[in-house]
Amino acid sequence: MLVYIVKRLLLLPLLLLVFSVIAFILIQAPPGDFVTSYVAELAASGSSMDRLQIDALRELYGLDRPGYVQYFKWLTRMLQGDLGVSLDFQKPISELIGQRLLLTVILGLSTFLFTFAVAIPIGTISATRQYSFFDYFFTVFNYVGVATPTFMTALILMWLAFSKLGITITGLFSPEFADEPWSFARTVDLGKHIWLPIVILGMDGTARLARILRANLLDELNKPYMEMARAKGMPEWRLIMKYPVRLAINPLVSSLGWYLPLIFSGSLIVATVLNLPTIGPLLLRSLIGQDMFLAGAIVLSYFGLAVIGTLLSDILLAWLDPRIRMEEA
Amino acid sequence: MNPDHILSVRDLKTRFLMDEGTAKAVDGVSFDVSPGQVVGIVGESGCGKSVTIKSILGIVQKPGEVVGGEILFRQRGNGAAAAEMVDLAKLDGRGKEMRAIRGSDIALIPQEPMAALSPVHTIGNQLVEAVRLHQDVSKRRAEELAIERMTEVGVPNPAERMSMYSWELSGGLRQRVMIAMALSCSPRLLIADEPTTAIDVTTQAQVLRLLRGLQQNHGMAIIFITHDLGVIAQVADYVVVMYLGRVMETGPVDDIFHNPQHPYTRALLESIPSVHALSREPLPTIEGSIPHPFNRPAGCPFAPRCVAAMPGKCDRRTPKPTQLNGGQSVSCFLHNDAAEED
């Protein structure tokens, strides 16, 4: 098991290096260089920089040097924790992202837990009571869940909440807590707001996972080990939970590899619609404003989250399935 | 019911109701098992052997259902007089009473040991579970009992095997683990559903010898299912020959082999390769193929393939079991013209 995890961890820096190249190419994609845009931006807002400062910046970014030198300079600064400055906000990027990244991770993981907590019972009951009212009900529900774009669900719920209940359900905090430092009261306030985005973001995944689980479970329910467990005199529900559900969850866990990154990055439009203080809306804004260092940093953190998500799913799968554990060790 | 019997199956009928039609998988099966006896059930694939024992265990799943007959089982009691009879066919398969009998009084050795064990739970976990379902003992004690059972059935290094998974064991070992599991609560009736089909011939012989030995040590009765008459000859005391959900002939093993009465039993015996036969001589086979259970022929089910079939009789009316001298019983008009099902 340990060998398995170490192997995966060793792969991590390599993956991040590859991703950093992609992020850098993205940063370089728009015409013109960063300093020229920066000077123009400054001029537009009425301030200016002297020649010396401009030259110092050009030297810092290595703008007169070939691409790979620029890349290595950028990478070195990133490794030292200097993500650069946002053109648009005129603030260090680490300051902009830090808080939002934390909320992104909290929201993503909660959504993920919600998805599993809801999908497993629904999938289990649908399969064990195949063709019952419950099964049909959730089949329809699942199709609707998969087919409706998530941002639509968000818009509809927002409209319903506003027109029927008279409340606004955007953001993750009440206005008075939005820019406060963390405190117990702020955490409670987060708890009051976060459930709706969780439900909206998790609906699609819940529907998908419940359908996968149902199909897997229907396969497992006819396996000879079911018969053996019955022949031992095991109560039906206990044996269903212990054997087939346990086995049908394994493929679900491997789907986590793509699902977790999807929750992190796929929430961009919903997060914008719901005005969530996560990194999604920031990415959208930075792309529109060609704030490329910010965009690059965000894309890179998405890559990071994706890699961590895959790693988590691999470890979880190895922990759940002894066959994989043995194979890899 | 005869006081000598531990199990008495009377006119058992199990059907599968499906969109395409009703499959009469078991259609009026009767046989008895005495304590300490090995009863072999033999028949071609699909003749309803597994469904028969699933009915006995009460684990027939939808769309299948036991629709008729009795399964009388003598429960464990203090002394012969106190022994109580239950009709398993009347019990709820998922109910407490049936579950208390299943795995403790009546145990199963499944056909495919690989598929019958969970690949993600250790051998020990599954053995301990079997012990603790019926015995109120601590986990430690259950582990000791499991190791004892594995030693008894000849699993080398049993303590080590406890933490292993089924796919780490060889086929023969897996089957031994299944036997240990079945024995965990000292059943009085052991049902073995083709326990040797999935393993190679040498291991097969060892497993058969083991079962025979265990049967003598524990004095339990065994229902042994197979489609291999050679295996029947090695283990069984008494034989039930099935064809298409019905019993064709029953009798002591020697009578069945040396004095078969039913044309189907004779045909089955002729199709066994013999060591004495000339090597190039083609093996006699039974003409025709088994009809599908949906469109079972009218009359005797074997009539369309029977060499001795009497047209106008065997294809119209269904023969009923007739008791012959010496404990043999045959369902065939050749033996009793009048024994007809109503």
Ligand SMILES: Nc1ncnc2c1ncn2[C@@H]1O[C@H](COP(=O)(O)OP(=O)(O)OP(=O)(O)O)[C@@H](O)[C@H]1O
């Ligand atoms: N789950 C099921 N659904 C529908 N029909 C079934 C089912 N199980 C068994 N049957 C029917 O019962 C018949 C007998 O099946 P059974 O499994 O008892 O055969 P068998 O004698 O054990 O054969 P084998 O030697 O191949 O194990 C089958 O031909 C089939 O028509």
Ligand SMILES: [Mg+2]
């Ligand atoms: Mg079978």
